[in-house]
Every structure is written in structure tokens, then in C-alpha cells.
Amino acid sequence: MIWIDGPAELGGEISVQGAKNSTLPLLAAAVLCKGQSVLHNCPDLTDVETAVRILEHLGCRCTREGSDLIVDNAMVCCEVPQGLMQEMRSSIVFLGAIVSRCGEARMCFPGGCELGPRPIDLHISALQKLGVEIRESGGCLSCQAPHGIQGAYVSLAFPSVGATENLMLAAVCAKGTTIIANAAREPEISDLAAYLNRCGGRIYGAGESCVIIDGVKELFGAEHRVMPDRIVSATYMAAAAVTGGSITLRDVDNAHILPMLAPFEESGCEVRQMGGSLNIMAPRRLMPVKHIRTMPYPGFPTDAQPVVMSMAAVGRGTSIFVENIFENRYRHAEGLQRLGANIKVEGKVAIVEGVESLTGAPVQAADLRGGAALVVAGLAAHGRTQVGGVEYIRRGYEDLAGNLASLGARIIETKDDP
Numbered sequence: 357m358i359w360i361d362g363p364a365e366l367g368g369e370i371s372v373q374g375a376k377n378s379t380l381p382l383l384a385a386a387v388l389c390k391g392q393s394v395l396h397n398c399p400d401l402t403d404v405e406t407a408v409r410i411l412e413h414l415g416c417r418c419t420r421e422g423s424d425l426i427v428d429n430a431m432v433c434c435e436v437p438q439g440l441m442q443e444m445r446s447s448i449v450f451l452g453a454i455v456s457r458c459g460e461a462r463m464c465f466p467g468g469c470e471l472g473p474r475p476i477d478l479h480i481s482a483l484q485k486l487g488v489e490i491r492e493s494g495g496c497l498s499c500q501a502p503h504g505i506q507g508a509y510v511s512l513a514f515p516s517v518g519a520t521e522n523l524m525l526a527a528v529c530a531k532g533t534t535i536i537a538n539a540a541r542e543p544e545i546s547d548l549a550a551y552l553n554r555c556g557g558r559i560y561g562a563g564e565s566c567v568i569i570d571g572v573k574e575l576f577g578a579e580h581r582v583m584p585d586r587i588v589s590a591t592y593m594a595a596a597a598v599t600g601g602s603i604t605l606r607d608v609d610n611a612h613i614l615p616m617l618a619p620f621e622e623s624g625c626e627v628r629q630m631g632g633s634l635n636i637m638a639p640r641r642l643m644p645v646k647h648i649r650t651m652p653y654p655g656f657p658t659d660a661q662p663v664v665m666s667m668a669a670v671g672r673g674t675s676i677f678v679e680n681i682f683e684n685r686y687r688h689a690e691g692l693q694r695l696g697a698n699i700k701v702e703g704k705v706a707i708v709e710g711v712e713s714l715t716g717a718p719v720q721a722a723d724l725r726g727g728a729a730l731v732v733a734g735l736a737a738h739g740r741t742q743v744g745g746v747e748y749i750r751r752g753y754e755d756l757a758g759n760l761a762s763l764g765a766r767i768i769e770t771k772d773d774p
């Protein structure tokens with residue numbers, strides 16, 4: 357449980373953790389590399405722990421030394437047990453790496469995530485184009501690549517982040533060249549390509565819509581520094597925004613922040629970016645964020661929508677959100693309404709009428725970023741807010757409560773949740 361006594365104006369500076377959504381595919385990529393890989397700036401998250409348990413089940417040895425995660429690859433197994441698959445949606449990204457390394461893979465469908473149905477049709481059809489034979493039965497996948505993986509031209513119907521990552525992991529050691537059209541352009545894709553190329557891969561154009569991969573015979577482990585977490589950065593920015601505070605974030609990648617700047621500036625915040633740091637100064641009362649449409653990168657990211665909705669909840673006017681990526685990503689609206697927010701949700705549209713102030717209350721997180729949004733709103737609410745479902749938040753945030761407390765928030769996390 358997270359307990360917050362608000363409101364409290366935030367000030368000071370913190371360092372931003374490594375990116376969860378880069379660390380997870382990087383750990384899957386380590387399956388492909390002979391010998392030892394070292395991930396620097398690896399965040400300490402429950403989703404990372406789950407990925408480590410998958411690696412260890414496959415036969416790899418993982419050792420954490422501070423923020424370094426060392427992976428010694430001694431792969432002996434090509435199956436991911438259902439329990440581990442169910443714990444994390446992104447476990448599906450191990451599929452391409454395992455079938456490339458072992459010539460076969462068995463795993464069940466990943467956990468049906470709380471954001472709506474999480475299909476994997478794009479992953480499956482893409483891998484089939486590379487010659488992977490996939491049979492589904494009883495919610496489990498059995499994959500074979502009897503003739504090895506063949507490079508191919510694959511055009512993704514949607515620039516899926518996970519499907520792009522699975523394709524890159526399957527193609528990097530394929531026979532021949534793979535061209536991915538309509539690839540996801542998220543920075544995490546570029547981070548994955550940078551690591552794989554350091555291991556001996558030949559991936560060109562990552563971060564653009566067309567990615568070309570010349571298959572190589574084998575990869576050898578290498579060191580890599582995980583990129584900063586852009587969504588965690590946006591979360592702390594939103595925390596400063598709703599409390600009228602002024603904070604500095606260190607170790608950010610300012611290029612990745614650019615697609616998220618508009619709502620902060622529209623609402624009256626002043627953002628200064630310099631090198632690897634960012635300073636945000638918020639007005640006493642926010643203006644509305646006007647119109648937010650979530651889109652694939654370099655559009656406004658869906659993962660930042662919940663925390664920006666917390667800003668809109670206390671803004672001076674009407675804000676309109678259109679969630680184009682996930683079918684069910686407004687579950688945090690219910691918790692915000694309990695705190696006094698005025699939000700109407702109609703399908704993929706949410707209309708937020710900013711209120712003068714929120715009032716603390718007990719609320720429940722239903723997913724990772726929605727939980728963070730409830731904490732952000734609690735910082736602005738008058739009185740005590742208690743946020744349940746902290747296990748969701750721990751999946752993606754390294755000590756969210758501790759970091760906010762160091763910025764002056766009156767917040768603690770108790771370990772009574774599972």
C-alpha cells in the first residue's frame with residue numbers, strides 16, 4: 357500500500373532509472389549470445405526479476421551487482437513454463453530468441469494484460485514468414501524451425517513494439533537478410549539493435565520504419581548500458597506539474613522526452629532540457645492539456661497517457677484524450693473520480709473537466725501506469741490517499757514512493773500488499 361498526505365509542492369532532483377521496456381527485450385536477446393553479457397543501469401523491478409527467472413529456467417546464470425546485471429549464457433532448455441509466461445506480457449519476446457538459438461520453442465500465451473486483449477497474431481504471422489512452424493493448442497505455442505530461420509521481407513500490419521522486437525531477435529542469426537517494413541520506431545527498438553550489433557549483429561535502420569537485418573552466424577555477449585526510462589521521466593514530470601513544484605531529473609535522454617513535451621508546456625509548465633538533465637517548473641495551477649492522442653512513436657506514447665490525465669484532472673479547463681493503442685486503458689479514471697476528478701469515458705475518448713482540487717481517498721491500481729497516475733494525483737489531493745495494488749507499480753518503478761519522498765512528498769510504501 358502507498359500512503360500519501362497531500363498536497364505537497366515537490367522540489368529537488370533525482371536520477372531516472374533504466375528503461376523497463378528496453379531491459380526486457382535486452383534480457384531476451386542475451387539468450388542469443390554465447391558467453392557473458394553485462395547490462396549496466398539495469399532497473400530493479402519485479403518484471404526484470406521475472407525475466408531473470410525465465411533466463412535461469414532456460415539455463416543461463418544471472419548475477420546482479422548493484423545496477424549491473426551479468427548474464428552467463430549456458431542455455432540448455434527451450435521451454436518457458438506457463439507460470440512464468442502468465443506473470444508478464446512481454447515474456448512473449450523470448451519466443452524469437454529461443455527458436456533462433458534452439459531451433460524450437462515451447463511457451464504458452466502471455467498473461468492477458470489489464471489493458472485489454474493482448475493478442476500476439478502479429479508476432480506469430482511475422483515469425484511464420486521467417487520459416488518458423490507454429491502450432492497452437494490449449495493456449496500454448498509449439499514452434500519449430502526445422503530448416504533454420506530464413507531471412508524474409510515482413511511488413512507489419514501495425515508497428516507493434518513486441519512484434520518488431522521478436523522479429524529482430526529471430527532474424528539476427530537467420531540465413532540471409534530480413535527486411536521489416538512498418539517496424540515500430542520506439543527508442544527501445546534502437547537500444548535493442550545497439551546491443552545486438554555490439555554482440556556482432558548486423559541491424560540497420562532501427563528506429564525507422566524500415567529495418568534491415570543481415571543474418572550472422574553467431575553472437576557473442578557484450579556490455580551495454582540500458583537507456584533511461586522515458587515513461588518514468590514523464591511520471592516524475594507529472595508529479596512536479598500537479599504539485600506546482602520545480603524538480604530536476606538527471607540521467608534522462610532528452611530526445612525521447614520530446615514527443616511528450618506538448619501537454620507539459622500547454623498546461624503552463626516550463627521545461628528546460630540540458631544534456632542528460634531536465635528541469636521542470638510548474639505554475640501554481642495548471643492549464644488544460646487540450647488534446648492528447650496516443651500514437652506509435654514518435655507520437656504521444658500511450659504509457660504516458662495515465663499520468664498526464666492526472667495533470668488534466670486538476671487543470672483549469674477541459675482536456676480531451678483519445679487512446680488509440682489499447683482498448684482498455686482508462687481504468688485509472690475510476691480511481692481519479694474517487695479523488696474528485698470529473699472524467700467522462702466513452703470508448704477510446706475521455707473528457708476531463710479540471711477541478712479546483714482533489715480530495716484524498718482509498719483507491720486501487722488496476723495496472724502499472726494507471727497505478728502511477730493515482731499516486732501522482734494523490735500528491736495533489738488534500739488529505740490522505742491510499743493506493744492499493746502496489747504490486748502493479750513495482751513492476752515498472754524502482755522505489756516510486758522513496759523517490760517522491762526525496763522530492764518532498766509526504767509518502768510511504770508499506771509492504772502489506774502481496
Ligand code: EPZ
Pocket residue numbers: 376377378380445446473474475476477478479480514515516517518519542657658659681682683724725752
Ligand atoms: C510495448 O507493449 C510496451 N511493453 C508497452 O508498455 C507499450 O504500451 C506498448 O509497447 C506500446 O508502446 C513492453 O515493451 C514490455 P504493441 P507491446 O505490440 O509490445 C496490438 C508499460 O506500461 N497488437 O506495440 O505489447 C496490441 O493489442 C507497457 O510499460 C496486436 O493486435 O505493444 C495493442 O493494441 C504497457 N497484435 C497494440 O497492438 C499483436 O500481435 C500495440 O501493441 C501485437 C500487438
